[in-house]
Amino acid sequence: MNNRLKVLRAERDWSQADLAHQLGVSRQTINALETGRYDPSLPLAFKIAAVFDQPIESIFSA
């Protein structure tokens, strides 16, 4: 699964630690998500969508 996490984070000038703090996960998890090596659970995907204020489908794609 691909995602635009890194781009969206960069647009807001957030560090991985900033995003991790907002999502309640570790920085390592953010890194794994951004590199596409870990797919989030549905609850975490919804949380990510809420943090970026964007629909899930605009962040994640197959």
Add this chain to the structure above:
Amino acid sequence: MNTGRKNFVATWGIGFGLLAIAVGVAIFASGLWASWASAILAMIAAIWIGAAWMGSVDEAAQEAHKWSWYWGGSIGMAIGGVLLILATTPASQHWTVPVAPGHEGDPVAYAATGAMGMLGLMLVGYLVAWGLWWLRRR
């Protein structure tokens, strides 16, 4: 203190409280009942602390531990299984099985060595798998 913090303190407090009681029973009580009580309490505490800790890490970390325990633990157990099967064959005739000092010839000590050996292999497999899981996601 907010509810989340209270729950956190209560959860960890109960776990380590149980562990402290188990250690206390082991140190200050004697007899068979004390050994049983101490061992059972220690394992309940271990499960309790493990559950609290698992609930405190994020989903990727949980996934890493589940994956590692399944694959690392299974592969470790498979390696132990080879040794277990060989132990029932003539191939093990000249094996020297280490036991706790002073317990040579005690079947229970040999069983304990086998159990600890299997657990050790599973833990090594688990640690290797856990390291690999995170290395692949760096």
